[in-house]
Amino acid sequence: EVQLVESGGGLAQPGGSLRISCSASGFIFSSHKMAWIRQAPGKGLEWVSVIFTDGTAIYADSVKGRFSMSRDNARNTVYLQMNSLRVDDTAIYYCAREYSGFDFWGQGTRVTASS
């Protein structure tokens, strides 16, 4: 059974940093692209980043230069390092497996940027 479990969310001050994680199981992790998608309170879905099997990552313009996605295939885990957080980064962050669409999602981790 495919499972994605996010962790590491919480409260950070604007300008601060936070690292969230997503632990995967039930599939060959190293063979799949993984992504982060976020949802601000009461809003729709926004793609944040994707990491390819070779470790290359691309980002939405809204987070480029501030966020960094990485993967550890030995731990079946992806990470999102979020720096220079802004109030509008406040959202639930979902980890998802990418395979013809996002076919599996985690339950999400809440990130709040507020003073």
Place this chain on the structure above:
Amino acid sequence: EIVLTQSPGTLSLSPGERATLSCRASQGVPSPYFAWYQQKPGQAPRLVIFGISIRATGIPDRFSGSGSGTDYSLTISRLEPEDFAVYYCEQYGASPRTFGQGTKVEIK
């Protein structure tokens, strides 16, 4: 960036009725990279349709997707109580990947 506009914003229907949701892209979406997701309150989204018209695992056959170019639709042939939710379209043929703003299907 390809902007996706969903209509209507809210669809008020009764169980057993047919639902048709639309999604229009600001430019042609590379085929067949188009998907639909269902999201219920407090839950993560769930993939419903990918590749324009292919049902994801476990999705009943009352759900169907169609479209090409800039116009896509999701049809639920007969609404069941568990189908009332918010639906999002998504294109994954061009970077950045983009989602529509969502259509809420609510019980009339």
